[in-house]
Amino acid sequence: MFSVDVSVTATPLANMDVDLLIVPVCEDHVAARLEELASEWGDPVRSAAQDFDGSADAAVLLYAQSARAKRLALVGMGPSGKAGPDELRRAAAAGEGLAAKCGAVTVGLALPTTGMEDASCAAQALVEGYMLSAYRFARYKTAPGKKEVSALERIVVHTGGRDTEEVSVGAERGRILAEAVATARDLVNISPDEKSATAFSGMIADLGKEHGFSTEVWDKTRIEREGMGGLLAVNRGSQEPPTFTIMTWKPDHAESEPPVVLVGKGVMFDTGGLSLKPTHNSMDHMKADMAGAAAVVGAMSALARLNFPRHVVGLVPATDNRPGEDAYVPGDVIRMHSGKTVEVLNTDAEGRMILADALSYASGYAPSLVIELSTLTGAQVVALGSEVAAVMTNDRPDSEARLHAMEEAGRRTGDLVHRMPMYAHYGELLKSEVADIQNISNRREAGSITAAKFLEHFTNYPWIHIDLAGPSFLKHVLPWRPKGGTGFGVRLLVEFLHAYDPA
DSSP, X not given: OOOOEEEEEOSOGGGOOOXXXXXXXXXXXXXXXXXXXXXXXXXXXXXHTTTOOOOTTOEEEXXXXXXXXXXXXXXXXXXXXXXXXXXXXXXXXXXXXXXXXHTOXXXXXXOOSSSOOOHHHHHHHHHHHHHHHHOOOXXXXXXXXXXXXXXXXXXXXXXXXXOXXXXXXXXXXXXXXXXXXXXXXXXXXXXXXXXXXXXXXHHHHHHHHHHTOEEEEEOHHHHHHHTOHHHHHHHTTOSSOOEEEXXXXXOGGGXXXXXXXXXXXXXXXXXXXXXXXXXXXXXXXXXGGGHHHHHHHHHHHHHHHTTOSSOEEEEEEEXXXXXXXXXXXXXXXXXXXXXXXXXXXXXXXXXXXXXXXXXXXXXXXXXSEEEEEEOOOHHHHHHHTTSEEEEEEOSSTTHHHHHHHHHHHHHHHSOEEEEOXXXXXXXXXXXXXXXXXXXXXXXXXXXXXXXXXXXXXXXXXXXXXXXXXXXXXXXXXXXXXXXXXXXXXXXXXXXXXXXXXXX
16 A cells, blocks of 8 residues: 655754755745745755746756755746645645655655645645655566655655644645545556456455445345346356445444445456457556446545545445356346346446446435446547546436536546536437337437436436546546546545535
């Protein structure tokens, strides 16, 4: 597990005994801030004004003359009027890039003197940005290089004269959330041959024991007894059995309240089944088809560690989708957990089949809200790209408020989501001649929406659907997000639930 010691100090900046001190600066306060720093670090800081303008992503590394921290990194936040959590995360990530180049083991993070008035929020963003940027997945490296394994051991957050308790709370929250995101990233990045449904459920159970949430894992016999026809159908081509994992976080004082249920798509590897995917830019990164499940697991870990005050349940239906001898085929009619029948027209539309059973099962909790995350459609990537997920909801009271709250949580965390419509006419595209519903539309248009409309058939409660196919797994590096699994959705869920009021 990626874990870092994080502490807070109010000692003068010049007395911080770290390998590298990172100082975020807004572009409209560069001259004043550099003059303050020059009193301790000398002329190199004054000279930096030639190369550093404080703009977003600007970064310069200096070597100090007399201070205990021999290296100083100035990182830009852009204009102070626009400086928020994401600007701080980006600044911290830019500083981490410099720290990695010089092999810094201990790092100081200075809260900015301008912008971001909320000390706790600023400390959280700094720690998140640095740790998320410092993440490396080196599980399979036999001879790791400097850039492949983070040398980071300790982060010290400087209060900048702000309330030490507030800074400490934010820094600790940032550490826990960053570690939970790293957990989700690890789960996505693990090789498929180590990630069967059974193995994955075992990983979840281990995390539950470590962090304090309970787990129950159903085997194939129990899944058959529960009548989860969608999960069983997708699993038919696999040599590995399916699992269904229930995670529960329930504080004592939340005994009688209806839970929020989180549902994550757990397709361990998706070949497309008999509707086989092409390899290049498709099947070659399908180990990430369980990123929705990974996000739910990461969020449950964080909620338990943060002692979240409400009842939350996480559900993960898990299997791989392979073209084995008994694989389900186009034309099959499957009876689902809800009792509804589904005509299969494409075996590569498997995620919605297993999620439908989980969403149906969730109704037994009489939940106040269900949030489901899935790498559901390539159409989401076409529509919104690799930095923004699609969010949709069913038409029930407060649906507009739910969408707005999720979008705002996305803006605060940087896990951006954008709403798509759920008009009734999209559902007409799923009518079947032989069953209650078919698993894909007969048209190519609106693929993300028709997939969501399929899932809506299996909900009878307030429900939010997040299609994170694009931002869950990257082929290029973005600020504080690496290639491969990103852990998208973990902080989004925690932030949303932190503000959620079921009343």
